[in-house]
Amino acid sequence: MTPQDIDAVCGLVYDLCGIALDNSKDYLIESRLAELMKREGCANYVEFAQHARSSLGDLKKEVINAITTRETLFFRDKSPFEALMHKAAPELVDEKSKHAYDRRIRIWSAACSTGQEPYSIAMTLMETLPDYRNWNISILATDISDDAIERASRGFYPPLETSRGLEPRYLGKYFSPQDGGHRIKDEVRALVSFEKVNLLQSFAHLGRFDIIFCRNAIIYFNPEDRKRTYLNLANQLTDNGYFFVGSSESLMDLGPRFQPQHHCRSVFYQPNRQLPDFILANKVAATKPTASAF
Template sequence: MTEADFAFLRQLLLLRSGLALSPDKRYLAESRLGILCRRRGIEGLAQLIQALRFGADPTLEHAVVEAMTTNETLFFRDHTPFELFRDVILPERLEANAGHRSLRIWCAAVSTGQEAYSIAMILDEMAPRLAGWKIQIVGTDISGEVLDRARKGLYSQFEIQRGLPIQMLLKHFYQEGDKWRISEKLRGMVELRQHNLLEPSGHLGQFDVIFCRNVLIYFDVPTKARVLDGLAPRLLPQGALLLGAAETVIGISTSIVPDRQHRGVYRGQHSVHAQPAGLGLPLEPIRAAVGLRH
């Protein structure tokens, strides 16, 4: 791939997906797009870039974006955000929403579904407390391919071993050959939609909790600000945003601010920082069932 072709590709990815591909990632582009060329019967990378320049195939651009998108994820990734969700955010939202008994959660960049299904497992453990509540988990991703995998809920032994407590495996999965499929019940708790975080998201509505974790790390600062400013209106008053451990809003956006009491939790700029709600939820049994570390 020539310098000019790589520069064109970097600009295309930035505009279409927000992905800021650094100059040292040419090898990655050549590897992933080489596979794409073979799949689509394109002679080589030069021909691929030429086709992109002239827009000869309307589906090609999207295929390139999908090929270059990183879809690294695992069940209960990093543990702490799920503990914050269970121990801090859920009690807040259950108290705030007691009147209408509904709860909406958005997993942005849901990839192959492990994050959304981890949330569903936590909520399933709280089923007696949530009886009569309308719960909606919406998972979105730019990639239709990974969403298809998420809908199937079928995972390899390697994927299962990465973060999933054994009791959750036995309760919510059944084996199919050398793979494991998540239960129909949990799949039914998650609604999956294709969505680009750089595009307007008003059609998704507002949410009590937004997980947008390990996404901003792939964007440059202006794109990070654009994404955060787009997420802010999607948060309900007192709603919470959870980012990845290496991500922050500080110095990037003023529409989202860190929670003063809970590290790793972010709020809309105009929200009053919520106090932990004393609902008397059976958190210790939930900790034991879900298998999250303190």
């Protein structure tokens, strides 16, 4: 690939879905887009990028699907789901139980890919809350890829995908064998809804959530888009809401709102949490310069 090819495709991908590729990703571009380029009869990637921009059909969607398709698995990294089970969900239920009419739990799985994460969240809640049917639980799962949303909504997974990250007891309890694979049971599927959302565009209309999972997606954004998107996501959380990001992502550079919380080997954030006055006073005191001894 020439530098012009790479620049053309990087510009196209950024404009379509906000992913910031660079010249080190030429292997990814070729592995993901070579077949599309050949099919469209383009001589090079500069021509392909121009063709995709002017296309009135589904080519733009196909480019997004090809670039954003990510490998994922059930209960990926495990520790966030343990923190959800032993920390976030119990605290959330305890707080809401103080109010007779507050029985709603809203969770957002952003950049959900083919659905393993939102279904893992649903299964975790079902394991954690024996009376989950008495709660109004809604898990919104979103992605920018039409193909990913379609696959996730079907809830069907071949043996290779159910064998990775999924405990056998979960497979027997929450899936039904079907057509050489397994389909998520209706009682799990009923907790999850799917919608196409571009994280670089406004999503304020989605409302506020008690818990947001957005893991290993924003790392592909440029620094300005990264900061803006994290802040926008934080603004969608309730006052004591929990924000889970990927294990390699740190939000401490976003300001004092983003102090990491540690539980079950997982890190999460509560950017809208109102700290007690005495804790705030101690933080202020700790930042004041001490008097010199000289």
